[in-house]
Amino acid sequence: MAIPVPVQTRATPATAAPLECFNAAPADEAVRTLLACLHSHAWAHRLTAHRPYPDLPALLAAADEAAYDLSPDDLSEALAAETLPTLPEDTYAAAHTALNAAHAAYESRFGHVFVICLADLSPAEALDHVLTAIRSRLANDPDEERLIAAEELRRLARGRLTSVLRGAGNCATSHGRPAPGKPPQTPPH
Template sequence: MQTRAAPVTPSPLERFNTAPAEEAVATLLTCLNSHHWAHRLVSHRPYPDLPSLLAAAEEASYDLPPDDLTEALAAEGLPPLPADTYAAAHTALSAATAAYESRFGHAFVICLNGMPANEAVDHALAGIRSRLANDPDEERQVAADELRRLARARLTDVLRGAGL
């Protein structure tokens, strides 16, 4: 009697490395909505490990031309907040976000990964308030840094099994 080897399930990174280009791009666009960034990462597959992919993603995000940064910022919305956040906090965050978007012409972006849920609203509000004092060029750099942090966190989640 022959023993059959159990089929090996590919890791999320292996699935990403071997997925059709369109599927891999679509996955990456959920992490950072920049077609330039996504196509660049897909064109350099396969990646030997997650740290290599994350390093490539960060490098590619530093090279985003202004139009691609605008594309990525346009796709962002309010940071996710805990379901039990008070209505007053949502109102304050919405008002602050509207002031931010009026001043800078793009969505407020902040990475709240690793932030305790009970501190997320206060951190987001403090971030908006402090960043409203930035000049537009300085704020575009801060927003790009936050996008990088968001993309890294999202990409890590996707390739640890939450997607693909």
């Protein structure tokens, strides 16, 4: 008597995991998803071209490698699209003033916004960490600071990509894109 062997079934779009949705998405949609994580067209196209990824760690490793390979122009493109880190709403006015002054000094010195990954910090720790980091990094020479900013962008992209792919949910119609009118969830800067 033969034992029936279950037939492997391919996940349907309604039940597919977020990574499967990303892997199966049309290239332009995958690029848009990636640009929401790091605004470098070269980075997004490189990751899209190398699909499918077997698992999230493989995609994150490829994302890291592509981020390390950003040209100066690619890095400038990514930095230009970044916004300042946001403070918790209950932060007092003096902190906003100090942070705005620090951001202005940084942008004046380096020509781009200050970027920092705050993913592992509580909102209460974020303000002090940002102010300390800006003050410290203002002493860097421009080449050294671009390397640090590139590393912070890589960390931001990694966190955003993880968040987008873990939160993509049902991809029956969106292929991993957020619902219309809703931006992808990203961790704070």
